[in-house]
Amino acid sequence: ERTKLHKLIDILVIAICAAICGCDNWEDIAAFGEAKQEWFATILELPNGIPSHDTFSRVFGRLNPDEFRSSFMAWISAASELIDGQVIALDGKVLRRSHDRGIGKGAIDMVSAWACENRLVLGQVKVDEKSNEITAIPQLLKALEISGCIVTIDAMGCQTEIARTIVDEGGDYVLALKDNQGNLFEDVQKLFADLESSHYQAYIYDYEKTVNKGHGRIEIRECWTISDPQILRHLRGFENWKKLQTVSCIRSQRWIGDEKTSEDRFHIASMVGAKRVLGSVRSHWGIENGLHWTLDLAFDEDRCRVRKNNGPENFAILRHIALNLLKQEQTCKRSIKGKRLMAGWREDYLLKVLSGLPHLSI
Incomplete structure (x- = not known):
């Protein structure tokens, strides 16, 4: 896995989608990517498939949190x-x-x-x-x-x-x-x-x-x-x-x-x-x-065991991105936790949540 090259944008998009859909650690994010690989292949390049959980952990552990x-x-x-x-x-x-x-x-x-x-x-x-x-x-x-x-x-x-x-x-x-x-x-x-x-x-x-x-x-x-x-x-x-x-x-x-x-x-x-x-x-x-x-x-933040290097800080930012997107999606009247489940079940709803990326308004 260490010899495989993955695009950073692919890693970030998979992680954001997984955080929206209820994943709270790197193992769950990698498993989510594997389960949705066919769908992700329609929107991402994925030159070497879905990154492993170790790759997610290494990338977010080394990613400069100030830049993120x-x-x-x-x-x-x-x-x-x-x-x-x-x-x-x-x-x-x-x-x-x-x-x-x-x-x-x-x-x-x-x-x-x-x-x-x-x-x-x-x-x-x-x-x-x-x-x-x-x-x-x-x-x-x-x-x-x-x-x-x-x-x-x-x-x-x-x-x-x-x-x-x-x-x-x-x-x-x-x-x-x-x-x-x-x-x-x-x-x-x-x-x-x-x-x-x-x-x-x-x-x-x-x-x-x-x-x-x-x-x-x-x-x-x-x-x-x-x-x-x-x-x-x-x-x-x-x-x-x-x-x-x-x-x-x-x-x-x-x-x-x-x-x-x-x-x-x-x-x-x-x-x-x-x-x-x-x-x-x-x-x-x-x-x-x-x-x-x-x-x-809704995100079980206090129980999250991500702790290596810059991982905890970067995962906190992932949660904030997911929370903002979920709060902006107004067609589903369920709770934030319910919306996370819905996004994991239905790819059309996940796309609707992601569509808020360029349309956030305050």
Whole structure:
């Protein structure tokens, strides 16, 4: 097998098709190719038939993930146009079974960018083993086209350099604020405590409230924002945050039967308006269900044992390509997992999913 030559485009197309159809490792991808060889021969050259699973493993293990990721992002960028005000959520996810204890390699952490309105992956970057998400996020932001968009990140990404990068790239930010920004966090907490204790008379503020009912639960979310520059300039470290215009407190209350829970969350933002801030934060929460949960449930990502060389990172990109294509195919009303099965059963449906390659829209 090592002496046989295969075209890279053939290997990539087979791998993408297999990832769409439910294959989650190199052995399954090679077996899928063998089972569909007659069909693949109608669309690919296959000079030496279907590559073996070892060939898939070697190619994706050696494939430069930066180049593969750049190609993925160029494809999305060329085929899409971001709407002004679109929320782009950035969040990290550890691929739990990608570790290799035999060589002391830990599980990899991928930071992904998610277009919340149209539920598509825009890009991703692997967190360096000797670093953390704080250094990976600016790399991803600079590779994306975020002008006119609102970028949301959890508390790990609440850093002055990240805020500056977002603004420099033409975007706005809503960043979760926790005690990793000690002085600022304390000041913002105290600001809203003062507002509440004064019966909302101490400062000028904006307010928004949403109520959701269903499945035996009631959820109420209230958002208070303060955007008065004469107040904000007294926050410790305020001058370090580029275009900081708003601080917010979001109170989430949930009733399930007679049980009630309540939680306050704080954010900083480069825009004004309680409705916009609350809407952006709620959109950000969707990355858990729209991306992370789907990758675990429909793609079984956390159980994937691909772990050699660049294989885990490149397989993660394959999953993102497959997920985007499956989400864009709207004629089948089944779940993502159901669509994967349908594509594996029916070649005409697989072609329909693949036809989304040049037609992705945001």
